[in-house]
Amino acid sequence: MSIQFKTINELSHMLKNKDISNKELIEETFSLIDTNTHLNAFVTLNKDASLHRAAELDKNPSSLALAGIPMAQKDLFCTKDLRTTCGSNMLSSFIPPYSATVIENLENAGCISVGKTNMDEFAMGSSNETSFYGNVQNPWGDKLVPGGSSGGSAAVVAAGIVPAASGTDTGGSIRQPASLCGISGLKPTYGRISRWGMIAFASSLDQAGPMARTAEDCAMLLNEMCSHDHKDTTSLDETTPDFTKDLNLPIKGLKIGLVKEFDLSKLDNEVVKVFEESKKHYESLGAKFIDISLPNISLSVPTYYVVAPAECSSNLSRFDGVKFGKRCDDPKDLEELYIKTRSEGFGDEVKRRILIGSYVLSAGFYDAYYKKAQQVRRLIKNDFDSAFKQVDVIMSPTTRGGAFEEGSKGDDPIQMYLEDLFTIPANLAGLPALSIPNGMVDNKPIGLQLIGNFLEESKLLQVAHNFQISTDWHKKTPNRDTQS
Amino acid sequence: MDKKTVSTIAYLSRLALNEENGEKITQDLENIIKFVDQLENANTQNIEPLASPLEKTAKTRYDEVTAKNRKETFLERSPKSNDDYFLVPRVVE
């Protein structure tokens, strides 16, 4: 029985019914990896340890929730004794001496980390074109980007190589690639998942999250990924609910908000058509749509491009060639050590963001940029708070369109930044949001975004699941259904 | 953005701007700053800056030593070190 494109649930059943052994499952996974190297989705593989773990599970079967499930981990999570590069030359030989809490949580729940996935360098990008390890291919078409920064994770799930992958989302880096690759991905409420061991990009925006074939699988993963971690003081103290409990509750009477300011008329007709279809479908399930206003939402992208670079310019200062990571050859003095190491170790997008960050924090500019952006951020959060008094969830397209071609965003970084128009607001406000596939445009999948109120992942997943049990966009796969 | 500002920022960030990338990066920076200048339009009078989306206060820890000696582990991961120290080119104060 082929394992490709199976969900976590399906594979769990196969393992329980002994339709396949743990060892066979992992062997087949690596087989799929081998036949899909053109995707360039992995940076480091973990074959021996995975086979070893599988053999253990065959000897001593486990009833853990994710027992034996192969999973790909974004190369932004520190994995003990397994190379972690963050998509950068700077960390090309970095072997962490510890594992991220979220990795430990997942492995303690039984999953097997088969490898580290390729990503935009230091999570900065929306197309996985900035990785030092080369571009990732979207399984839906040659030379198409998978989205970013969790491009590798999205690609391996979309290609059916693994049922699940971890991702991180700072401005949309789970949801946008999920949309462009036709899979489901969720960014939880800020603080749900510990950031201990997650290489920091923008500390007040970064969150880890699950990427899988269904909302239900995302819920199962989320159950294991979330924990209160005393090593991360920004991690929430809330008890983790069972996110799978309410999936099947009907959504009759649900109030769904549509953001006026998102002005969908500016989008491609085909994209709007897909969105309207989804709207109609939700109405048929009993949901009501209400127009809401988020007056400051148009400032989300500029706000993000002040706050995120500012935080990253500081977070990346630790990469200095002294304690870990790359060092330039034969520096003649300390200045050269720093400047040469960092100039050689970082790619252009990372450098741009560090420079912007230093600029907006520098004396004379701090008030006008950084402080201002943090104030606008509060305005945006307040807008959401008001909106959620009127509606239960907010809906929008995840992206402006389907996957674009490599290199097509040209030389202007701002064109790339605008890709995250719909996703960024949820990060600024710390709210949970997800993307599920809801249609095809030009034979490429696109996604539907749902944004929820603080701590309301269960509701989001319920709304998403209801859609998925009555449609089959999430079942489409690149090899068979590219014609829709 | 004048040259001096750009080179100051580059120095603060310990990044080199050279013949090849200097102009493009300066141009990119100008464009991005122009883009974020939109923020000027927002009315933020009396608005408290939001440093974190969490409306809560910090948990702290007890004063106890929990770290083990991991000197070897750390030094072996460093680009340059001897048995005891991380090494960098000599610093003159």
Added chain:
Amino acid sequence: MSWVTVIGLEIHVQLSTKSKLFSGGSTGFGAEPNTHVDLIDLGLPGVLPVANREAFYKAIRFGLATNAEINQTSTFDRKNYFYPDLPKGYQITQMALPIVGKGKIKIAVDGKEKIINITRAHLEEDAGKSIHDLFDGETGVDLNRAGTPLLEIVSEPEISDAKEAVAYFKAIRQIVTFLDICDGNMAQGSMRCDVNVSLKKSDDDKLGTRAEIKNINSFKFIEKAINYEIERQARILESGESVVQETRLYDSIKNETRSMRSKEEANDYRYFPCPDLLPVVISDDELNEIKNNLPELPDEKEKRFIEESNLDISEAKIIASSKTMANMFEEACKKTDDSKLVANWLVGDISALLNKDNIDLEESNLTSNNFAVLIERISDNTISGKIAKSVLEEVWESGGGVDEIIENKGLVQIQDESLLEEIALKIIENNPSQVDAYKSGKDKLFGFFVGQVMKETQGKANPQSVNEILRKLLS
């Protein structure tokens, strides 16, 4: 031209917590390099800081002792710059909202008292150490110290000369040691000082341009550095030039300050709130608990010693001025009712030894325990006062226990009256002419007989007993 000197001090006090400000790394001094480094101290990718609550408690004690505002909600900021012993490339500090606000401290110079206002005291993490001279052409970095909690105490620019600066520094040191928040060990770098010096004309309202002399850790050097700097700036201003605002280092060998080689631009620290640390809130209950358990300060101790232990003002002042000495006094007083005896030793012999060696009591070989035993042995007549002096000297030179020394050197006082009488009789027998001389009026010869008995007993005879016995026998 008469210039007015304006000085402000920023004192960095290493708080005596067991672990670091943001990690569980040990703060112990003197360990092998890089053995007290936690993942967090190293700044590895993905690590996060968690604040040590005890550091806040210690900072608050300082605030209470200086009548300062306590900000029960305080926040952390990042100060960004590159240096090899700064692992993250930024220091976590408190810029916007420090734990302690405005306070005051009293200093005394040549008997005159003055109040110096403190602007603020905030928590921040210490950097590691860069060792420049051990390795050929390279600098070694030891991160043991990285992350140690510091309390940075900033004074208003109200200090007028080097003497006041030293008095202020000493006053701060006294407070932090008495509060048990810092061990005050200057040699180990537990307290370091940055001095800001500027000159202005007496009728000028505006302050002059200041130079900052960084990282001085001795009273002597503070005084010298300031005096050098005042002269240097006066020379510059007299010649019509302006003082450059810059950071300088004090060279104790050449006795001069010199400019640190750093570019102007490097001074933009780009402070912003640290997104990994949420505001820390100290509750009213916690604050009250700290208030109620505040260790006794020197003034209070002085008063108590005068009232309860009958010390006079000068004795009380000396003993109460040092936490170590005050502790020693209190411990020793448990072994005897004679508090004056204890005071005499501390103010007399021990103070003299401290002066001779130019060290602090903490640096000496005399422990509180040992001193208490010494007092006990004097009080129970095991040894005489005179013998005790030699025991003290032995302990002072080479450490060692008081009882050990007494036993090893056989210094136990001879109390046995019959034995002493035997010896005295022998002396009298052997010195007939002196006996005659004494009996015929040469009273001073009494000392000769005492001396002979002492010599015979190697100084161990109980002096009172000897006196009594000889008087009896020679009468």
